Amino acid sequence: MRGWIVLSLLAKLVNISTTQSSSSLTWLSYLRNRAYSHGYGRSHSQASLTAEDESSQLECPLECDCPSMYRYAMYCNNRNLQHVPFVPSRIKYVYLQNNQITGITNEVFDNAPNLSWISLHSNKLRSDKISDKVFAKLPNLVRLFLHNNNLSRFPKGLPRSLRVLHLNHNNISVVPADSFHGMSSLTALHLQMNPIEDLGNALDGLPSLTVLDLRGNRLRKIPERLPLKLSQLYLEYNHISSVPAGFLNNRPELRFVRLSHNQLTNGGIPANVFNVSTLVELDLSFNKLERIPTISTSLENLYLQANEITEFSLSSFCRVVDRNNYSNLRVLRLDANKISPQDIPTEAVLCLRLATNIDV
Ligand SMILES: *[C@@H]1O[C@H](CO)[C@@H](O)[C@H](O)[C@H]1NC(C)=O
Ligand SMILES: *[C@@H]1O[C@H](CO)[C@@H](O)[C@H](O)[C@H]1NC(C)=O
Ligand SMILES: *[C@@H]1O[C@H](CO)[C@@H](O)[C@H](O)[C@H]1NC(C)=O
Ligand SMILES: *[C@@H]1O[C@H](CO)[C@@H](O)[C@H](O)[C@H]1NC(C)=O
Ligand SMILES: *[C@@H]1O[C@H](CO)[C@@H](O)[C@H](O)[C@H]1NC(C)=O
Numbered sequence: 001m002r003g004w005i006v007l008s009l010l011a012k013l014v015n016i017s018t019t020q021s022s023s024s025l026t027w028l029s030y031l032r033n034r035a036y037s038h039g040y041g042r043s044h045s046q047a048s049l050t051a052e053d054e055s056s057q058l059e060c061p062l063e064c065d066c067p068s069m070y071r072y073a074m075y076c077n078n079r080n081l082q083h084v085p086f087v088p089s090r091i092k093y094v095y096l097q098n099n100q101i102t103g104i105t106n107e108v109f110d111n112a113p114n115l116s117w118i119s120l121h122s123n124k125l126r127s128d129k130i131s132d133k134v135f136a137k138l139p140n141l142v143r144l145f146l147h148n149n150n151l152s153r154f155p156k157g158l159p160r161s162l163r164v165l166h167l168n169h170n171n172i173s174v175v176p177a178d179s180f181h182g183m184s185s186l187t188a189l190h191l192q193m194n195p196i197e198d199l200g201n202a203l204d205g206l207p208s209l210t211v212l213d214l215r216g217n218r219l220r221k222i223p224e225r226l227p228l229k230l231s232q233l234y235l236e237y238n239h240i241s242s243v244p245a246g247f248l249n250n251r252p253e254l255r256f257v258r259l260s261h262n263q264l265t266n267g268g269i270p271a272n273v274f275n276v277s278t279l280v281e282l283d284l285s286f287n288k289l290e291r292i293p294t295i296s297t298s299l300e301n302l303y304l305q306a307n308e309i310t311e312f313s314l315s316s317f318c319r320v321v322d323r324n325n326y327s328n329l330r331v332l333r334l335d336a337n338k339i340s341p342q343d344i345p346t347e348a349v350l351c352l353r354l355a356t357n358i359d360v
Contacts, residue, residue, distance in 0.1 A: 059088040059090075060074065060088065061074075061076070061085035061086050063076060063079060063081060063085050064076035064085055066088070066091075070093075071090060072090060072091060072092040072093055073091070073092070073093040073094075073095070074087065074088070074091045074093070074094050074095065075095045076094070076095060076096050076099070077095045077096060077097045077098050077099065077119065078097070078098040078099070079099060080099060080100055081096070081099040081100065081101060082099070082100050082101060082102070083101060083103075084096060084101060084104055084105075084108045084109075086111065087108065087109055087111055087112040087115070088111065088112065089111050089112055089113075089114075090112075090114075091112045091114075091115065092112075092114055092115060092116045092117065092140075093115075093116065093117040094112075094115060094117070094118055094119065095119045096118070096119055096120050096123070097119045097120065097121045097122050097123070097145065098121075098122045098123075099122075099123050100123065100124055101120065101123040101124065101125060102123070102124045102125060102126055102129050102150075103125070103126065103129025103130060104120075104125070104129070104130045104131060104134050105131055105134070106131035106133050106134055107134075108134065109134060109135075109137065109138060110137065113137065113138065113139070113140075114140050115138050115140065115141055116140045116141060116142050116143070117141075117142065117143045118138075118141065118143070118144050118145065119145045120144075120145060120146055120149070121145040121146060121147045121148045121149070121166065122147075122148040122149075123148075123149055124149065124150055125146065125149035125150060125151055126149075126150050126151070126152070127151045127152045127153040127155070128152075130151075130155060132156040132157050133157055134157075135155065135157055135158050135159055136157035136158070136159060138159050138161075139159055139161055140161055141159045141161055141162060142161055142162060142163045142164065142185070143162075143163065143164045143165075144158070144162060144164070144165050144166070145166045146165075146166060146167050146170070147166040147167060147168040147169050147170070147190065148168075148169045148170075149169075149170050150170065150171060151167065151170040151171060151172055152170075152171045152172065152173070153172065153174070154167070154172055154174065154175045154176060154179050155167075158179075158183070160181075160182040160183050160184065160185070161185060162183055162185065162186050163185050163186060163187050163188070163208075164186075164187065164188045165186060165188070165189055165190065166190040167190060167191055167194070168190045168191060168192040168193050168194065168213065169192070169193045169194075170193075170194055171194065171195065172191070172194040172195070172196060173194070173195045173196055173197065173218075174196070175191070175196060175199055175200075175202040176202065177200055177201055177202055177204075179202050180202065180203065180204075180205065180206050181205065182205070183205075183206060184205075184206075184207050184208060185208055186206055186208060186209055187208050187209060187210050187211065188209070188210065188211040188213075189206070189209060189211065189212050189213070190211075190213045191212075191213060191214055191217070192213045192214060192215040192216050192217070192234065193215065193216040193217075194216075194217055195217065195218050196214070196217040196218060196219060197217075197218045197219065197220065198219065198220070198221070199214075199219070199223040199224075200224070201224055201225055202223075203223050203224075203225060203226065203227055204225050206227040207227065207228065207229065208227075208229055209227035209229060209230055210229055210230060210231040210232065210253065211230075211231065211232045211234075212226070212227070212230060212232070212233055212234065213232075213234045214233075214234060214235050214238065215234050215235065215236045215237050215238075215258075216236070216237040216238075217237075217238055218238065218239055219235065219238040219239065219240055220238075220239050220240060220241070221240060221242070221244075222235065222240060222243055222244060222247055226247065226251065226254075228250075228251060228253075229253050230251055230253060230254050231253045231254060231255050231256065232255065232256045233254065233256065233257050233258065234256075234258045235257075235258060235259050235262070236258050236259065236260045236261050236262070236283070237260075237261045237262075238261075238262055239262065239263055240259065240262040240263060240264065241262070241263040241264060241265065241268050242264070242265075242267070242268025242269070243259075243264070243268060243269060243270070243273055244270075244273075245270035245273055246270075246273065247273065248273065248274065248276045248278075248279065249276060251276075251278065252278055253278070254276075254278055254279065255278065255279065255280040255281065256279075256280065256281045257279060257281070257282050257283070258281075258282075258283040259282075259283060259284055259287070260283045260284065260285040260286045260287070260303065261285075261286040261287075262286075262287055263287065263288060264284060264287035264288060264289060265287075265288045265289065265290070266289055266290055266291050266293070269289075269293050271294065272294055273293070274293050274294065274295050274296070274299075275294045275295060275296050276296055277296045277297075277298040278298070279295075279296060279298065279299050280298075280299065280300050280301065281299070281300065281301040281302075282295065282299060282301070282302050282303070283301075283303040284302075284303060284304055284307070285303040285304060285305045285306050285307070285333065286305070286306040286307070287306075287307050288307065288308055289304065289307040289308065289309055290307070290308050290309060290310055291309060291310075291311065291313060291316075292304060292309060292311075292312070292313050292316040292317075292334075293316060294315070294316050295316060295317065297317070297318065297325070297326065297327045297328055298328055299327070299328065299329060300328055300329060300330045300331070301329070301330060301331045302329060302331070302332050302333070303331075303333045304332070304333060304334050304337065305333040305334065305335045305336050305337070305359065306335075306336040306337070307336075307337050308337065308338060309334065309337040309338060309339055310337075310338045310339060311339065311343065312334070312339055312343045312344045312345065312348070314345055314347060314348055314351055317329065317348075317351050317352060318351035321347060321350045321351045326350060326351055326352070326353050326354070327351050327352055327353075327354070327355075328354055329352055329354060329355050330354055330355060330356055330357065331355070331356070331357045332352065332355055332357070332358045332359070333357075333358075333359045334358070334359060334360045335359040335360060337360075339360060340360065341360050343360075344358075344360065
């Protein structure tokens, strides 16, 4: 930018011929475009630097990048930082991932009350080094990425404005009952790969939650009172052996339920618990089922591979088979069970007429 000012002064001072003028203008325009393509320059083409631009250029910690093209963003990721640098007041998006940050003190974000997006994933954050009040002071925070850290406790004082929260790949075993209190905008909650044994009623009162990822925890049962708007429920790789009757009822948005790699047996599956017409995909693979549970004719994808199923019960899919009554299953996986293709009755062709993929 300084270079350009010098050139522009020169162009005015030096008495240049027409040809020189045109070639130096070409050169200037090249410089200008190059500045744009690097995200610098914005108003330089008007050959004026307003005080605002000047300060947005200057107000950036040395260890970070603040391209003027994205004046609300500050990039401090991937540079071995051990502390959160000073955050200028205009910043809304701060990228601090892939560093060596272990703690966050109470006042680090005080200067930037409008922060809406904080990426702190893939650091070395420890719960005992995070101030309880540091996030509570950010009333516009909507995305908080804290995954891939060394947190042992659920963070306290998270703002109610959050919409997306990533806490996966930490060492969190307990989620206190009031953790999500008042978070009426939270739509996605990622808690996968933690050692959580029981969520109790922690999920109470999350009226907007649509995605809940709890893969790879130590849950023995399905969390109570699942949020009403839930559409995707991921519970793979837990220790769940049974599901409560009616746990999928009255959840009109729930489309995907994944329960593979658990300890499910038929004894733990109440009749008709999966016979709900809203479900589109049900993954029960890698469990201990001996029979095919009853499903709704609306279901499209059913994964049952790697169980101990010994019979192909057509009634699990269709109670009535005629012109108008058949299953909507597209994909059915039954491989790695104790049945073979000969165990499939011929009427299956009518009931499963839409299936393009049946693996036995
Ligand atoms: C925060 O945003 C509000 C509304 O957009 C604005 O009026 C205020 O000046 C901003 N605060 C800072 C410190 O930038
Ligand atoms: C994770 O935190 C624990 C204390 O909670 C500490 O003993 C351990 O060294 C930390 N691990 C890493 C990789 O930082
Ligand atoms: C996770 O936390 C437990 C205590 O809750 C501790 O014993 C264990 O060392 C921690 N694991 C890591 C990787 O820090
Ligand atoms: C599945 O649910 C439907 C609708 O509630 C019901 O009509 C049907 O009988 C149920 N299937 C079985 C096998 O009970
Ligand atoms: C069979 O299909 C007819 C016509 O779509 C429908 O009215 C009836 O309820 C269906 N019966 C069953 C048992 O699904």
